[in-house]
Amino acid sequence: MSLATLRSRWKFTNKIGQGGFGEIYSVYDNEKKEKVAIKMERIDRNKRALRLEISVLRKIQDSRFAAKFISCGRNTEHNYLVMELLGDNLSTLKKKQLQQRFSLGTTIKLGIQMIASIEDVHEVGYLHRDIKPSNFALRLKKNITTRNNIPLETCCIIDFGLARKFNDSEGKHRPPREEVGFRGTPRYASLNSHLGKELSRRDDLWSLFYVFIEFLKGKLPWSSIRDKQKIFELKTQHTTVELCNNLPKEFATMFNYLSSLKYEDLPNYKYLRRLLTDIYHQYGYNENTKYDWEIMEESLNSQRSSSSSKVDSTIALTGTTKELSRHSNKHIIGNYSKDFDREIKNINNLIFPDFKKKTSEKNNNNSTNIENKDKELINQDFILHYNQNKDIETESEINEFEKMMKMINVEDNTETTTQLNIDNHKGCCNIL
């Protein structure tokens, strides 16, 4: 099929992704009358990965976590894969959150699905070998099912360009090769990958473990390092205690369990999911617990409907508290810690007379529970609304405001804590 013929069926709208292996476009499918995604790989590339990717994607079509395969082919210049159009990947979504991390509830909800999606890939005989946040994306379509009528899940596993078959034609685990090159993304790669060892099922789960820590803490101790060797050294130096401090103990249990797995072992995926569901119940989450981005969306909607005349959704502002103070009815969404909760009560409510914490009731109910977990991070969702009916003018008002901003943005960018970037698309505030 020539590029021209390709373009006659699929009308290219915009580029949505660029990876090491290809480019991804959002296209309008004239035959299906809907938007789909197309991944293109140049034929003259030295390394070809798309054929493998297509093969794995087709094999996991019964998984609840797979993007729907639509078509594939090649023209004179490209190999291409047409598949269901998904939404944001988890790396992008994480960056949109306050402090660039997910709440415990969201991490667990995603984590349970991510473990199950990896299990599905393993079940068809492949290792993924590049587990990272940008290789999971949200499904845009709701209420669709697999070929066997099983409802599809929110989170999809994507990008099988580095996948590898780990069992032979009789279903037996392949023996390890003596030496293999590094595979994966250094930040999330398992120690085995750094050591040039053959990877197996446990290594996909090690990468996922690093992803969980990053989701909850915002970054890994080696996030800012580019040098692979240095990353390896930091990974070996960081003990379970350091990596999992301030997190529910189940994460340390997960670390220890993964350490106990041998090359050929079939991981107990159910056990790993149960560790996460245990946390889920302990912290009072349930099936109605919303993802961070849903809370944000709901809040925006209620904000819009309750004060539609005042909210200017096209506003785009980065500025000082003084500049911000000229705009009313903004809200801030994100995670809060117990310290923040305690401190916020000490703040003069003069500036924020309408301060409401949406999850406060839930937290009050769980207060004994929370006290018992004194040292653990209480990383719940919060929505802070303020209706600022008056400008912040006096010095003391500015001080109060800055104090509050500093507390929300506890760790990062202290000098810029008073700057807000109002996301013009969604109309919400993110602290820079």
Ligand SMILES: Nc1ncnc2c1ncn2[C@@H]1O[C@H](COP(=O)(O)OP(=O)(O)OP(=O)(O)O)[C@@H](O)[C@H]1O
């Ligand atoms: N079906 C899809 N729908 C929407 N976006 C997609 C889809 N597939 C991929 N993307 C987006 O494109 C990005 C890159 O895709 P993918 O990881 O498959 O490419 P890659 O070339 O293998 O990338 P990398 O080298 O980073 O691993 C993804 O992170 C995701 O945001």
